[in-house]
Amino acid sequence: MSMTINDPRPTALVIGAGLGGLAAAMRLGAKGYRVTVLDRLDRPGGRGSSITQKGHRFDLGPTIVTVPQVYEKLWDACGRNFHDDVDLRPLDPFYEIRWPDGTVFTARQDTEAMEKEVARLSPKDVKGYRKFLKDAHRRYVVGFEGMVAEPMHRLWDTVKVMPEFAVLRADQSILKLAQKRVKDPYLRMALSFHPLFIGGDPMHVTSMYALVSHLEKEFGVHYAMGGVQAIADAMANVITDQGGRVRYLETVDQILVTDGKARGVRLEGGEVLHSDLVVSNADAGHTYKHLLRGQTEKRWTDAKLKKARWSMGLFVWYFGTKGTRDMWSDVGHHTILSGPRYEGLLRDIFINGRLAEDMSLYLHRPSVTDPTAAPAGDDTFYVLSPVPHLGHENPVDWESEKAAYTDKVAAVLEQTMPGFRDKITTEVTFTPDTFRDRYLSPLGAGFSIEPRILQSAWFRPHNMPTEIQNLYLTGAGTHPGAGVPGVISSAEVMAKLIPDAPEVSVQLPFAQAAE
Numbered sequence: 396m397s398m399t400i401n402d403p404r405p406t407a408l409v410i411g412a413g414l415g416g417l418a419a420a421m422r423l424g425a426k427g428y429r430v431t432v433l434d435r436l437d438r439p440g441g442r443g444s445s446i447t448q449k450g451h452r453f454d455l456g457p458t459i460v461t462v463p464q465v466y467e468k469l470w471d472a473c474g475r476n477f478h479d480d481v482d483l484r485p486l487d488p489f490y491e492i493r494w495p496d497g498t499v500f501t502a503r504q505d506t507e508a509m510e511k512e513v514a515r516l517s518p519k520d521v522k523g524y525r526k527f528l529k530d531a532h533r534r535y536v537v538g539f540e541g542m543v544a545e546p547m548h549r550l551w552d553t554v555k556v557m558p559e560f561a562v563l564r565a566d567q568s569i570l571k572l573a574q575k576r577v578k579d580p581y582l583r584m585a586l587s588f589h590p591l592f593i594g595g596d597p598m599h600v601t602s603m604y605a606l607v608s609h610l611e612k613e614f615g616v617h618y619a620m621g622g623v624q625a626i627a628d629a630m631a632n633v634i635t636d637q638g639g640r641v642r643y644l645e646t647v648d649q650i651l652v653t654d655g656k657a658r659g660v661r662l663e664g665g666e667v668l669h670s671d672l673v674v675s676n677a678d679a680g681h682t683y684k685h686l687l688r689g690q691t692e693k694r695w696t697d698a699k700l701k702k703a704r705w706s707m708g709l710f711v712w713y714f715g716t717k718g719t720r721d722m723w724s725d726v727g728h729h730t731i732l733s734g735p736r737y738e739g740l741l742r743d744i745f746i747n748g749r750l751a752e753d754m755s756l757y758l759h760r761p762s763v764t765d766p767t768a769a770p771a772g773d774d775t776f777y778v779l780s781p782v783p784h785l786g787h788e789n790p791v792d793w794e795s796e797k798a799a800y801t802d803k804v805a806a807v808l809e810q811t812m813p814g815f816r817d818k819i820t821t822e823v824t825f826t827p828d829t830f831r832d833r834y835l836s837p838l839g840a841g842f843s844i845e846p847r848i849l850q851s852a853w854f855r856p857h858n859m860p861t862e863i864q865n866l867y868l869t870g871a872g873t874h875p876g877a878g879v880p881g882v883i884s885s886a887e888v889m890a891k892l893i894p895d896a897p898e899v900s901v902q903l904p905f906a907q908a909a910e
Contacts, residue, residue: 402638404429405896408660408670410647410686413441414457414623414879415870416676417630418469418886423674424637425473427896431668432634433660435646435835440627441676442834443879449821450770451715453777454622458759459489459592459729461607462614462880466626469883472890473633480629482620484764489616490729492585493811500585504615517579527576527586530602531609534563538603539610543875544887546858553853565601565848570738572602584737591781593877594706594842596745598738601848610880618728620765623879650675650686650866657866660686672865674889679844679856679872680705680837690863695856704850706842706877707744708784708827711777712804716818719774720762723812730758732807745845748787750796754780756807773820780804785827786838793826843872851876858885859892867892 407423409416412434420430438444442456463483470477489502501512506528513524537559547553564572573587587597589607619625631641646663650673659669675682680703683695734740734755743751757779761768769775780800783791801824805816827839836843844850856873860866869885871877 402429404638405671406431406669407672407674408433408668409674409676410650410660411441411676411870412436412439412627412631412641412643413676413870413882414443414627414630415882415885416441416674417627417634418883419674419676419867419869419889420634420639420641421469421473421630421637422886422890423893424634424639426890426893427898428672430634430637430639431670432639432641433645433647433662433668434641434643436833437643438624438627439631439641440624443623443627445622445624446713446823448823449715451773451775451821452622452624452768453713453775453823454624454759454761455711455713455825457623457879458618458761458777460617460619460623460626460879461610463617464614465880465883465887468887470633473637475633480632481626483617484620485615485617486728486764488727489611490731491727492581492731492733494581494733495735498581500581502585502611504612506612509612513577513582517577517582520577520579520582523576523578524582524586527573527605528608528612530563530572530576531605531607531612534603535606535609535613537563538606542852543881544884546888546892547852547855547874548857548859548861548892550853560603563603565603567602568597568599569602569604570597572605580737584733588731590846591707593846593881594840594871595846596707596741598741599745600846601851603848604846616729618761618764621767622761622765647677647686649688650682652687652690652863652866655862656864672867672893674867674869676868676870678834678836678870679868681835682868682872683856684837685835687863692862694862700837704845704847705784705786705838705840706845707781708839709825709830709841710780710782710800710804710827711825712801712822713777713824714819714822715769716774716776716815717820718772719815719818720769720772723815726758726760726812728760728764730760730811732756732758732811744781744783748783748789750782750791750800752803754804754807756780756804758808758811778804778808782827784838784840785831786840791827793828797824797826842877843870846876858888
């Protein structure tokens with residue numbers, strides 16, 4: 396509905412049209428608020444947006460859709476059906492992991508098929524794998540069902556689950572849990588690498604993240620036709636249908652606070668927008684350090700932000716190839732090319748801050764599922780390499796390293812897709828510098844604050860900061876954390892903290908009233 400200028404509903408400003416901000420705007424619209432979303436890009440989606448060049452659509456960020464229920468719940472809260480707006484396709488297999496010696500592990504939803512894969516690699520580990528699945532389910536019940544969509548801004552909310560965390564040995568890392576259950580080094584990697592998709596070091600993030608294995612088995616892995624951009628576009632459409640607005644190419648410079656209450660924002664161009672409440676979907680670090688500059692902050696001071704452990708950076712190479720749709724038939728939609736090292740590479744990325752010679756890559760080829768991703772007969776790819784963020788003692792100078800690192804990535808890909816580089820017709824490269832400048836991500840980190848146990852739940856920036864009234868946070872840097880289900884759920888948490896707007900009579904334009 397397009398509302399009249401005299402719309403009497405209380406107002407809400409959402410900073411950032413990332414998936415968390417869009418979800419927040421949808422829920423606020425459903426609660427009766429007149430919402431305006433402000434974003435510095437030219438389209439919705441934030442890190443889940445896209446760039447199109449020469450007919451190739453490059454999905455810039457998330458590519459895997461898990462836990463469709465979080466979308467279904469979001470759309471249902473708005474009185475709509477998610478599947479009417481988004482074409483979601485289940486994938487089977489989910490992905491393939493390949494190692495330099497030719498070993499391959501194929502991940503599927505069917506438990507029997509997965510046990511056969513485990514038995515093929517290491518027959519003695521089947522029993523341990525079954526135990527790992529039980530571990531994953533128990534952690535799902537406690538960590539996902541019990542915490543993900545629940546507010547954690549009060550210390551007691553976290554303290555009361557500590558006994559269960561102790562029983563589940565949440566203090567152990569996900570890698571330690573995998574090592575406890577299986578002996579084969581490849582299986583250990585296959586069962587523990589998932590936190591990398593939300594910016595966590597498997598050697599240090601809590602074993603609670605074993606729940607991802609249960610999520611995959613229970614709900615599957617999906618792809619949205621049109622990419623995650625199609626989901627973001629659908630979310631923006633819901634917002635406008637609710638009478639809200641999404642303003643693009645607008646950068647918020649500051650959140651305005653008076654008498655301890657958020658009253659609106661100032662844009663970079665100087666325009667001031669007033670509002671009854673403000674939601675920041677900007678990175679929590681950027682929100683506290685820049686958008687709230689000048690405010691007295693007790694918890695997330697500049698010193699604490701500097702001491703926090705941040706997720707790794709990302710090197711992402713997007714490229715389109717000509718006439719390759721029938722080439723490299725063994726390369727599916729999702730492929731993980733594991734490097735020769737696992738733990739050593741993790742140490743270089745997260746601890747040493749060193750750009751290693753070797754690498755592990757995630758290769759995305761959406762054109763095998765979605766013909767709209769590339770021109771007919773062509774292919775669209777993105778290849779991602781986890782790299783150190785920009786906050787280490789000797790940060791990588793990407794201006795000078797980008798070309799050489801691209802060549803190293805190409806050399807690894809050449810073993811899987813021989814001759815691919817000669818077929819490239821268009822390309823885009825993102826480095827941690829890009830994440831810093833495009834998304835205003837502190838230290839160029841790919842996923843905000845790293846999800847270690849003492850940087851999660853109450854220990855993470857709260858969805859409702861206690862220092863400033865009428866201000867709320869969503870997105871990867873707040874509870875429950877990074878990953879698409881996490882950022883969508885952060886808006887659900889926010890909605891539980893904000894009262895419904897008072898009912899008002901909204902006058903529709905004449906044409907719509909006639910309908």
